[in-house]
Amino acid sequence: MLDISSSAIAHTYSTNMQTELLGDIQRIEVSGDKLVIKTAMAEAHIYIYSPTIIRVNMTKSPSAPDQSFAVIQQPSAEISYKDMPDSIEVRTSTLKLRINKSPLRFSFYTADDQLLSADDERFGTNWQGEQVITYRKLFPDEKFIGLGEKTGNLDRRGTSYVNWNTDASEHGIKTDPLYKTFPFFIGLHSSLMYGLFMDNTHKSYFDFGATTDEQMSWFGADGGDMNYYFFGAQSVTKILEDYTWLTGRMEMPPLWSLGYQQCRWSYMSAKEVLKVAQTFRKKKIPADVVYCDIDYMDNYKIFTWHPENFAEPKAMMDELKAMGFHLVTIVDPGIKVEKGYKQYDEGIKKNYFATYPNGEKYIANVWPGRCHFPDFFRGDVRDWWGKSFTALTDAGVDGFWNDMNEPAAWGQNIPSLMQFGKRPMPELRNAYGMEMARATYDGTKKILKNRRPFVLTRAAYAGTQRYSAVWTGDNSAYDAHMLLGQRLVNSLGLTGMALIGVDIGGFTGNPTPELMVRWNSLGVYTPMFRNHACIGTVYREPWQWGTKNEAIIKKDIQQRYRLLPYIYSSFYQAHQTGLPVSRTLAIDYTHDENIYHPKYQNQFLFGDAILICPTVSTDDTADVYLPKGNWYRLSTEEKFIGLQVITAEAPLTDLPVFIKASAIIPMQSVIQNTAEKGDGILELNIWNGDEPNQFVYYEDDGLSYNYEKGEFYKRVIRFDPGNKLIVLDTTEGNHPSKFTHINLILHGFGKVKTISVNNSAVKATKAGKGLSFKFENQDGEVRIQF
Numbered sequence: 001m002l003d004i005s006s007s008a009i010a011h012t013y014s015t016n017m018q019t020e021l022l023g024d025i026q027r028i029e030v031s032g033d034k035l036v037i038k039t040a041m042a043e044a045h046i047y048i049y050s051p052t053i054i055r056v057n058m059t060k061s062p063s064a065p066d067q068s069f070a071v072i073q074q075p076s077a078e079i080s081y082k083d084m085p086d087s088i089e090v091r092t093s094t095l096k097l098r099i100n101k102s103p104l105r106f107s108f109y110t111a112d113d114q115l116l117s118a119d120d121e122r123f124g125t126n127w128q129g130e131q132v133i134t135y136r137k138l139f140p141d142e143k144f145i146g147l148g149e150k151t152g153n154l155d156r157r158g159t160s161y162v163n164w165n166t167d168a169s170e171h172g173i174k175t176d177p178l179y180k181t182f183p184f185f186i187g188l189h190s191s192l193m194y195g196l197f198m199d200n201t202h203k204s205y206f207d208f209g210a211t212t213d214e215q216m217s218w219f220g221a222d223g224g225d226m227n228y229y230f231f232g233a234q235s236v237t238k239i240l241e242d243y244t245w246l247t248g249r250m251e252m253p254p255l256w257s258l259g260y261q262q263c264r265w266s267y268m269s270a271k272e273v274l275k276v277a278q279t280f281r282k283k284k285i286p287a288d289v290v291y292c293d294i295d296y297m298d299n300y301k302i303f304t305w306h307p308e309n310f311a312e313p314k315a316m317m318d319e320l321k322a323m324g325f326h327l328v329t330i331v332d333p334g335i336k337v338e339k340g341y342k343q344y345d346e347g348i349k350k351n352y353f354a355t356y357p358n359g360e361k362y363i364a365n366v367w368p369g370r371c372h373f374p375d376f377f378r379g380d381v382r383d384w385w386g387k388s389f390t391a392l393t394d395a396g397v398d399g400f401w402n403d404m405n406e407p408a409a410w411g412q413n414i415p416s417l418m419q420f421g422k423r424p425m426p427e428l429r430n431a432y433g434m435e436m437a438r439a440t441y442d443g444t445k446k447i448l449k450n451r452r453p454f455v456l457t458r459a460a461y462a463g464t465q466r467y468s469a470v471w472t473g474d475n476s477a478y479d480a481h482m483l484l485g486q487r488l489v490n491s492l493g494l495t496g497m498a499l500i501g502v503d504i505g506g507f508t509g510n511p512t513p514e515l516m517v518r519w520n521s522l523g524v525y526t527p528m529f530r531n532h533a534c535i536g537t538v539y540r541e542p543w544q545w546g547t548k549n550e551a552i553i554k555k556d557i558q559q560r561y562r563l564l565p566y567i568y569s570s571f572y573q574a575h576q577t578g579l580p581v582s583r584t585l586a587i588d589y590t591h592d593e594n595i596y597h598p599k600y601q602n603q604f605l606f607g608d609a610i611l612i613c614p615t616v617s618t619d620d621t622a623d624v625y626l627p628k629g630n631w632y633r634l635s636t637e638e639k640f641i642g643l644q645v646i647t648a649e650a651p652l653t654d655l656p657v658f659i660k661a662s663a664i665i666p667m668q669s670v671i672q673n674t675a676e677k678g679d680g681i682l683e684l685n686i687w688n689g690d691e692p693n694q695f696v697y698y699e700d701d702g703l704s705y706n707y708e709k710g711e712f713y714k715r716v717i718r719f720d721p722g723n724k725l726i727v728l729d730t731t732e733g734n735h736p737s738k739f740t741h742i743n744l745i746l747h748g749f750g751k752v753k754t755i756s757v758n759n760s761a762v763k764a765t766k767a768g769k770g771l772s773f774k775f776e777n778q779d780g781e782v783r784i785q786f
């Protein structure tokens, strides 16, 4: 039987496929953990992953293996359904999926029957050749957030996107696609929400009412299954928790990767690298990381060092280490075609490279000239790649930057004939960068034994957070690009990524000194704080901008180091729950219309409680939207009531940064790098407010995986204004804190009555100005009565 809609659109489709898919349900059965719905040629498989996650997989090849690069969980074994004349129903404790029988259509409801999301009644899911598209009902007030690294507004309504990982050098503020694929979005309407992750690595499409006269939204891919996970939790935080449960969360990053990172294409010799590091130390500007871009290699051959300019890498590394610096070196996927080059010879011998269908090795030109490309989709190739890093780790490198892994080649459009094993490039392209990062991470983790490697990748697919940090590629040195960068960071945070950077200062072009200063001040509040610049541009190090600007840049970098206890605890939160460190206001203030306004959409929370308003370098005031609650300007401690727009002073010395009332913000004194012991004082800032609050304070050695075996230091800090009480719970874990003393700094409080540990009074001394007290950091329960 044909449904009416198919005749209306039949002229664009192969009629057979159309009818086969959208026709009636022929058979329904429960098979193991899945519900199988059979139509003439296709099958829909329904799985329950959790009470808030249901998967729908519509496939034309039901017997093909069910594989995913992103998903690391299994469905729960239980699924049952209720059969009714026109439809069937699958239920969990929080979700209801109604499946219409004729034609086959899917609608998701809350347990109390509120419609969250539904197929467009006319068109549902269609194949057109191999391309598969699902058309959805669009609610009049529906907004969309997500998709990771995508240009455009926070609310993606009215825009259309393509996922096709691309070396988007010189991209503008509207360019699409960029480097990464995160086919996951959250829809918001009628005070409800849902998440949808289409797990498909083919070239894919998302249209949020842009091309349909606002009649529907649609998404799909050039091949493969219509395979999506539907998330029904009713808070963005919980949806992100579910999404990162499904696709994994980041491990604790090496603490040093959260310090200041100085990069350039390229520091051309060991001497130059050392000079940069020495200058930071001489000028007492804190920093942890310096980079080697492509010119450290011999003829751009991966896993080699330039014989003259980097003749003694170990000696260079020893000097860097003595100064407390880590080195990150770049690697590209392209292996130079050159007999006698180790990686080339090994790869040829073992057949590790991508081919044409006739078996010939695929060759494209990149930096080294003619290159082969490792097939990172094979376990043995990933192992081999991973082991090759000894060429770098032997010298002492522990950071690995994966570039050009879209994959990129001169000419950009790699022919679709390129194959990984039997699978054509277009099917896997969007996962290539992720699998390279995986090979890099797994390999270097093994080599470094118990030490955490730092991996940074440009191309990515959903799930990459398990292996690597990301940066947003080749941005440009102008204000609008700085603001775009912030939206990309905020949006990447909605897809499980937490360790994210942009090239501070802008990769292409030269920033004005004002832009450099401003961008650096925003970098303080960027999860990964890395200054990077293109070859041929002016040098970007903090001391290249005149003494006055250098002083501002230095002060801002110092602020970053002061905040590290708070930042590291925020990464612990990302590791535990999937909540990002840079958070679009859509996470906490989802249903507040104002935060989506183009004027305020770049604002974000850094961690739980620091609100940042990115401000262009040409303005010295900023209109800031303060959401619900009370707020303090960080620099002046002036208090503001939320739900209003204020005009804030925004000189280059003072980015508009606000602290949420009731905030708990642990800080430390300035150190020059994260390995430095410091003065042992944890500065615990509490900002008075009406709402109770709590903060999970977290420390570990910052370097090893011992935290997985209980070697961490953790304590919950509670602020309870109702009882005029601040409590530091008894500590957990087997790692001693590096702080011997606490310096409690109370903002907006009248007085303190008592401080006790395990109910006995504590000897506290007045510390500095304002209401502040210094006392010994003891493991027992600390109570501060105010």
Ligand code: MIG
Binding pocket: 264, 265, 293, 294, 330, 403, 404, 458, 473, 474, 532, 533, 534
């Ligand atoms: O073709 O390695 O995005 O960060 O400096 C350019 C040189 C290759 C692109 C990266 C950029 C890096 C540059 N790379």
